[in-house]
Amino acid sequence: MVKKRVLSGMQTTGRLHLGNLLGALNIWVGMQDEYDCYYFAADWHALASNYEQTEELSGNLLDLGVNWLSAGLDPEKSVLFVQSLIPEHAVLHLLFSMITPIPWLERVPSYKEKLEQVANKDLHTYGFLGYPVLQAADIVIYKADYVPVGIDQLPHLELAREIVRRFHDIYGARVFVEPQGKMSEVPKLPGLDGRKMSKSYSNAIYLSDTREEMTRKIKKIVTDPARVRKTDPGDPEKCVAFNFHKIFSSPEQNLETEKECRSASRGCVDCKTMLAKNVLHKIGPILDRRAYWSGRNQEVYDILKEGSIKARKVAKDTLEEAEEAMKFNFSKLIPGVR
Ligand code: TRP
Numbered sequence: 351m352v353k354k355r356v357l358s359g360m361q362t363t364g365r366l367h368l369g370n371l372l373g374a375l376n377i378w379v380g381m382q383d384e385y386d387c388y389y390f391a392a393d394w395h396a397l398a399s400n401y402e403q404t405e406e407l408s409g410n411l412l413d414l415g416v417n418w419l420s421a422g423l424d425p426e427k428s429v430l431f432v433q434s435l436i437p438e439h440a441v442l443h444l445l446f447s448m449i450t451p452i453p454w455l456e457r458v459p460s461y462k463e464k465l466e467q468v469a470n471k472d473l474h475t476y477g478f479l480g481y482p483v484l485q486a487a488d489i490v491i492y493k494a495d496y497v498p499v500g501i502d503q504l505p506h507l508e509l510a511r512e513i514v515r516r517f518h519d520i521y522g523a524r525v526f527v528e529p530q531g532k533m534s535e536v537p538k539l540p541g542l543d544g545r546k547m548s549k550s551y552s553n554a555i556y557l558s559d560t561r562e563e564m565t566r567k568i569k570k571i572v573t574d575p576a577r578v579r580k581t582d583p584g585d586p587e588k589c590v591a592f593n594f595h596k597i598f599s600s601p602e603q604n605l606e607t608e609k610e611c612r613s614a615s616r617g618c619v620d621c622k623t624m625l626a627k628n629v630l631h632k633i634g635p636i637l638d639r640r641a642y643w644s645g646r647n648q649e650v651y652d653i654l655k656e657g658s659i660k661a662r663k664v665a666k667d668t669l670e671e672a673e674e675a676m677k678f679n680f681s682k683l684i685p686g687v688r
Pocket of ligand 1: 357392484498
């Protein structure tokens with residue numbers, strides 16, 4: 351039986367935190383056996399909003415590779431690659447840009463929101479408007495069936511399908527596969543202060559934090575604000591730490607925690623000490639693998655190189671098919687250049 355193909359990308363915009371681990375990485379890892387998986391570092395996408403600060407992007411790529419391997423992505427099972435090493439993505443993006451109506455891009459919700467929200471950068475660029483066209487090219491050049499992403503990305507997948515249909519209509523050949531989003535029910539991990547875990551809120555626990563730093567941060571997690579003294583009864587439903595417990599502690603522990611919080615027989619400090627132990631126990635194997643991979647830069651690059659070579663073969667074939675369909679196949683008429 352032929353496995354269905356999965357593809358997803360992650361921007362190289364910064365360090366990964368526990369929210370990214372639970373939200374995306376664990377899902378990627380879990381799909382490796384059942385699907386033919388392609389995962390890539392979206393460094394061109396990172397460039398779209400960081401074109402003025404490019405120095406960090408290369409360090410971020412290495413950190414991303416280390417985190418992927420630490421989380422359990424396995425180069426024997428999945429193709430791990432780097433977007434900017436596969437120029438075919440850019441060529442297909444260009445071809446798609448010829449047939450994509452501008453209003454389709456202007457109405458993408460993330461486009462409008464980012465333009466309003468991000469005040470410190472000028473995102474009124476051609477590349478930023480075309481961000482989802484590049485994303486469509488990333489996906490369909492591998493004929494991916496499924497794309498594991500967060501809900502915020504669903505409009506991008508819808509647009510990818512619309513571009514595919516338009517391409518098929520205009521050129522009369524079915525070259526691409528219409529990709530479907532693959533959502534999974536993961537409990538959302540809040541930040542230390544209860545807001546969304548995010549670099550920009552300084553409320554994140556990073557995979558690169560030491561165990562001591564993680565413990566220190568966990569002890570700062572906000573608890574029920576009404577529980578001022580240890581003798582005050584608390585309400586776990588109003589406690590951010592309890593949200594963490596739900597993800598990292600056992601159901602039996604959580605029943606007990608709930609009881610002892612409501613009856614004020616356990617204090618928040620003890621409760622978070624236990625939580626820190628559970629978190630570190632759960633992600634211990636990842637931290638150990640991280641210690642192994644940190645500093646093995648060349649090996650990490652070599653893995654990305656192997657993956658990129660494999661990915662490029664697929665991308666080249668699809669691009670050729672697309673150009674053939676468009677009767678725009680000069681690379682076939684004049685071979686040996688590309
Ligand atoms: N836009 C995605 C994000 O911000 C990253 C991305 C780029 C992507 N290309 C992709 C995700 C292709 C899935 C498929 O998370």
